[in-house]
Amino acid sequence: MAGPSVSGEQVGVNVPLLPRGDQHEDGWEDEIEVEAKLVKTLKERMRPFGILYLLARVIQNTIPIAALFGFREALALSPMQFSTVVAAYIIGKIPAILVSEVFGRQLERWPTIGPAAAVALGFITILTGFTTNFAQIFLVRCASGFLASTMIMCNNRTHQTWHKPKGGLPQPALYSIPLIVIIGLVEAAAVLYQPFVGQGPAQWKFMFYLLGIQMLAVALYAWYRAPGCPDTATWPSYSERQLVSKWKSERDQRAQRRQPIEPHPAEGDDNAVRWYSPILPYVKILYIAVCQMFFWTAKSVEWFWPLIFVGYLDIENPGPQTLLQCSAPWILPGCIMMLYRWYWGKLMHKPAGLFFILMDLTGRLCFLVAVVGWGLVVWAHRGLQSLPLFMVTLVYVGDIPYDQAFRIGISGILKSAIPWKQASAIRFLGFCCIAGEILGCYGWNARGDSFGQGLANIYLSSVASGLGVFSLCSKELAYALKRPGERRESQGQESDMEMVQGSSNV
DSSP states (O other), rough: OOOOOGGGTTTTTTTSSSSOOOOOTTTTTTHHHHHHHHHHHHHHHHHHHHHHHHHHHHHHHHHHHHTTTTHHHTTTTOOHHHHHHHHHHHHHHHHHHHHHHHHHHHTTEEEEOHHHHHHHHHHHHHTTTOOOOOHHHHHHHHHHHHHHHHHHHHHHHHHHSSSSSOOOOHHHHHHHHHHHHEEEHHHHHHHHTTTOOOTTTHHHHHHHHHHHHHHHHHHHHHHHHOOOOOOOOSSOOOOHHHHHHHHHHHHHHHHHHTTOOOOOOTTTTOOOTTTTTTTHHHHHHHHHHHHHHHHHHHHHHHHHHHHHHHHHHHHHOHHHHHHHHGGGGHHHHHHHHHHHHHHHHHHHHHHHHHHHHHHHHHHHHHHHHHHHHHHHHHHGGGGTHHHHHHHHGGGGGGGHHHHHHHHHHHHHHTSSSOHHHHHHHHHHHHHHHHHHHHHHHHTTTTBBSOOOOOHHHHHHHHHHHHHHHHHHHHHHHHHHHOOOOHHHHHHHHHHHHHHHHHHHHH
């Protein structure tokens, strides 16, 4: 995942759910001013990396848009081959994640790998428009997924190297999804409106040409503005270097605080240890992994949205105006999630109990609305026009509280496991998310190219499984809030939880 930009709201934040820190513990003179200046500079230097992340996700979503304008016919793709092409981008993530696991420390020494991968991704995206058969497009999309994942993870490591070790905004993969869908649809419509594109079967090629050029331009600028490695960068002042060293020391101390604790006892008997207590965390992990896989299957709606919209409303000859109409159901979720981003600092200032209640109610409400929406698609079908489509997109609003509960809830479950098993469980959960994404690609063509009730049933059950995981993790989170000491320990494992997010949201 691409590292989110550093926000000025994160300076001096003191939140019950996050570790506390004294900014003057080293007695540095004018440390607040130095920190404010450094945060502002880092925000400006990291901004291009956020744009690269958005463009990479738009590139991922462009294949289904191109399918409406001659892509499948030009390459003579069968339904199964088309699903494989969409899944190829996700398949390309797997070797990138494995390389990052093995050579993660070495990659931190070469922060320019991220912008370099973005430059290569720009060329590969342009090359997509020149493919002529299934084998070529499959290899190109695998390479695109590998380069995009490498770029995002390297940029994320750069962000973590420079960033203050305190809780901040949600991951960009959460609050930016509606924006990504809207940008992709509007940009594709703008390309199709151009006179030089024409009305021929090659319309889809210009979408990739434009995205590739944009990626190249932003990647070169990001390469120029990259903050580099703290040990070798020449732009920070001496005081700023000392401050970054202090942040690194704080991160190391947090990593050393992680210690396994006993699993929490059954309710009503604080001293009871059941016979199943040793295996209970692993049963929960297995249950969460299966449900998480199906939930990520439901989130494939993001990629196939143009096909779902056109298929559900029986639009025979889609055009640029159809793409603009496709973006309408994402406007409300996008506005809500931007409000989350803007007011996240104020939310994190709320007491832990109130924060938990707000997140829990928001998550459950959005999931229930999405379940009802898919239920209307199944049983009412087209009787309600496009209303159900406006409901199902709200599941992405619920993804923010889902992520917060998932991180802390999983952390509480993993505390009773042996350390090396914790890392294995985190990797297992991450790859289950990827497996769910791949299943979502093939689920679309389970009943052919048309959008039918069978596919809606798949999405309905998948969203319901996500609600089950959210309920379990919320229970673990509620228990953690009752034990402040254990809560601080669970937050000490937040860096480990980012592996799940990094694997699934890349």
